[in-house]
Amino acid sequence: MPSSAVPLYRIREMAQSTNEENLIPYQYYTSEAECNIEIKKSKLGGRGLFACRPIKQGSLIFANKPLVVGPRADCTGVFCSVCYISSDSCYPCEKCQINICSEECKFSPDHVKLCNFVIDNWKIKSNPQNNLDISNILIYLHFLILSENKKSILKIYQKDKTKNIQNQIKSLENFKNIIPPDQITFIHMIEELLKVNSFRIANSVDNKKIPLRGFYPLSAFLNHCCVPNTRNIFRTDYEMAVYATKDIAAGEEILTCYTGLLWCTPARRVQLYKTKRFWCTCSRCQDNTERGTNLSAVKCLLRKDCVGVLLPIQPTNPTTDWKCDMCHANVSSEQISTIHSVLGSLVGTIDLDDQFRLESLVLERLAKFVPYSNQIFVDLRFRLAVKLGFADGLKLNELSESRLSLKENLCRGTLRVLAALGVGDAHLRGLVLYHLHAALAERARRYPDLYEELKSEIENCIEQAYHILQGDISAPPDLELRHRYLGPGCDKPQEEKFFILDK
Numbered sequence: 001m002p003s004s005a006v007p008l009y010r011i012r013e014m015a016q017s018t019n020e021e022n023l024i025p026y027q028y029y030t031s032e033a034e035c036n037i038e039i040k041k042s043k044l045g046g047r048g049l050f051a052c053r054p055i056k057q058g059s060l061i062f063a064n065k066p067l068v069v070g071p072r073a074d075c076t077g078v079f080c081s082v083c084y085i086s087s088d089s090c091y092p093c094e095k096c097q098i099n100i101c102s103e104e105c106k107f108s109p110d111h112v113k114l115c116n117f118v119i120d121n122w123k124i125k126s127n128p129q130n131n132l133d134i135s136n137i138l139i140y141l142h143f144l145i146l147s148e149n150k151k152s153i154l155k156i157y158q159k160d161k162t163k164n165i166q167n168q169i170k171s172l173e174n175f176k177n178i179i180p181p182d183q184i185t186f187i188h189m190i191e192e193l194l195k196v197n198s199f200r201i202a203n204s205v206d207n208k209k210i211p212l213r214g215f216y217p218l219s220a221f222l223n224h225c226c227v228p229n230t231r232n233i234f235r236t237d238y239e240m241a242v243y244a245t246k247d248i249a250a251g252e253e254i255l256t257c258y259t260g261l262l263w264c265t266p267a268r269r270v271q272l273y274k275t276k277r278f279w280c281t282c283s284r285c286q287d288n289t290e291r292g293t294n295l296s297a298v299k300c301l302l303r304k305d306c307v308g309v310l311l312p313i314q315p316t317n318p319t320t321d322w323k324c325d326m327c328h329a330n331v332s333s334e335q336i337s338t339i340h341s342v343l344g345s346l347v348g349t350i351d352l353d354d355q356f357r358l359e360s361l362v363l364e365r366l367a368k369f370v371p372y373s374n375q376i377f378v379d380l381r382f383r384l385a386v387k388l389g390f391a392d393g394l395k396l397n398e399l400s401e402s403r404l405s406l407k408e409n410l411c412r413g414t415l416r417v418l419a420a421l422g423v424g425d426a427h428l429r430g431l432v433l434y435h436l437h438a439a440l441a442e443r444a445r446r447y448p449d450l451y452e453e454l455k456s457e458i459e460n461c462i463e464q465a466y467h468i469l470q471g472d473i474s475a476p477p478d479l480e481l482r483h484r485y486l487g488p489g490c491d492k493p494q495e496e497k498f499f500i501l502d503k
């Protein structure tokens with residue numbers, strides 16, 4: 001059984017070695033006998049995780065518990081510091097001023113530990129403002145209360161030393177006279193650490209928790225690729241489990257994707273540079289068609305009647321010219337940026353919540369600039385596919401026939417893009433398969449005579465979706481139930497199977 005104690009212990013050994021060379025390789029065992037992965041120098045920079053043996057698609061590579069979990073940097077509003085429920089009824093603890101939602105959370109070991117630390121170390125009583133917002137620096141407080149042993153491993157991780165002032169630093173200003181200087185220095189170090197090493201924790205859509213991020217001692221070694229070979233699952237205790245989305249050969253690097261999989265190359269690269277401080281040069285980034293998906297393509301407006309699309313000539317160069325694939329005319333990167341900002345503001349006006357009456361005017365204007373292969377349309381199709389049948393007042397059984405077919409087609413379109421990108425059993429694929437299954441199952445519920453015809457695809461979709469999403473806190477709540485009733489091997493009569501969908 002993989003346990004977080006194992007990697008923590010080994011990583012501590014690495015930290016205690018002062019010689020960088022001695023830090024590698026470090027091997028991680030998933031069982032007594034079998035070495036699964038090792039930490040080695042990576043061509044991508046720094047260290048990375050590598051397969052020690054062939055790893056089969058769908059298998060668990062490793063799991064690790066977070067060293068620290070806390071709110072994301074952009075988190076706003078009032079929330080409980082213990083259970084992370086967002087609620088206006090949260091109130092500050094009279095001793096430490098940290099927000100809690102209930103007596104239960106107040107007397108939880110988590111709060112007591114924070115509370116004691118703040119009372120013992122911070123001049124909280126002499127605070128004249130009396131309304132300090134500790135929520136903003138909560139994640140740093142969690143690092144401060146770590147044992148010295150655990151703190152010692154932090155020094156082996158990469159830090160972002162570019163010193164760009166973030167909102168968090170501004171809020172730290174208010175704490176200057178409250179937190180001792182050595183702790184302020186420590187907080188700055190943690191900020192540099194989190195900038196490049198934290199993972200967003202995908203939460204369930206219907207629980208009322210705030211957006212969270214975590215620092216994972218082993219996952220932090222995962223390098224990025226725009227066509228990753230893994231997917232992440234976050235369990236209810238925030239444990240992060242990493243699964244193979246395709247077969248991985250011995251010696252191959254284990255890679256994750258820090259951006260959206262459906263984003264086009266310019267969008268991914270800028271985001272990676274802004275958040276993680278590097279310019280990706282993976283094979284997808286070097287291919288201007290992104291494996292034939294043309295996600296970044298813009299319509300050629302240079303010649304009248306030209307039906308070609310513009311693509312970057314050198315996609316890894318941010319100032320590259322773009323070239324039409326039909327008339328071969330060139331456009332500068334500045335002109336492309338102008339088009340992108342127009343598109344951005346157009347997309348900003350689309351309201352998906354507006355009962356899906358996607359303003360046809362906006363879509364028409366978008367279609368003047370970009371082909372349907374562009375990521376803007378790919379993203380809209382995906383969001384609509386997921387929303388149809390799963391929004392208030394627009395449940396599956398309330399969808400018109402045409403909207404039900406639309407949902408099915410949108411799912412199939414998104415699956416085609418994911419297949420072309422070669423991302424294997426990515427999390428996103430699991431989600432889209434779940435929605436395709438839901439659309440097909442709803443059709444079979446309406447027309448029981450069609451069930452035999454649809455049965456194998458329904459079973460196949462929910463089976464795959466289940467294997468990809470199982471155990472994830474952001475998975476659809478009825479995934480388990482649908483898999484049990486509509487997956488392969490269920491011997492319940494047809495009416496009973498669909499009874500669960502009637503509810």
Ligand SMILES: [Zn+2]
Pocket residue numbers: 080081082083084085100101102105
């Ligand atoms: Zn609470």
Ligand SMILES: [Zn+2]
Pocket residue numbers: 093094095096097098111114115
């Ligand atoms: Zn307290």
Ligand SMILES: [Zn+2]
Pocket residue numbers: 225226227280281282283284285
């Ligand atoms: Zn890339």
Ligand SMILES: [Zn+2]
Pocket residue numbers: 300301302303306307308309324325326327328329
């Ligand atoms: Zn052209």
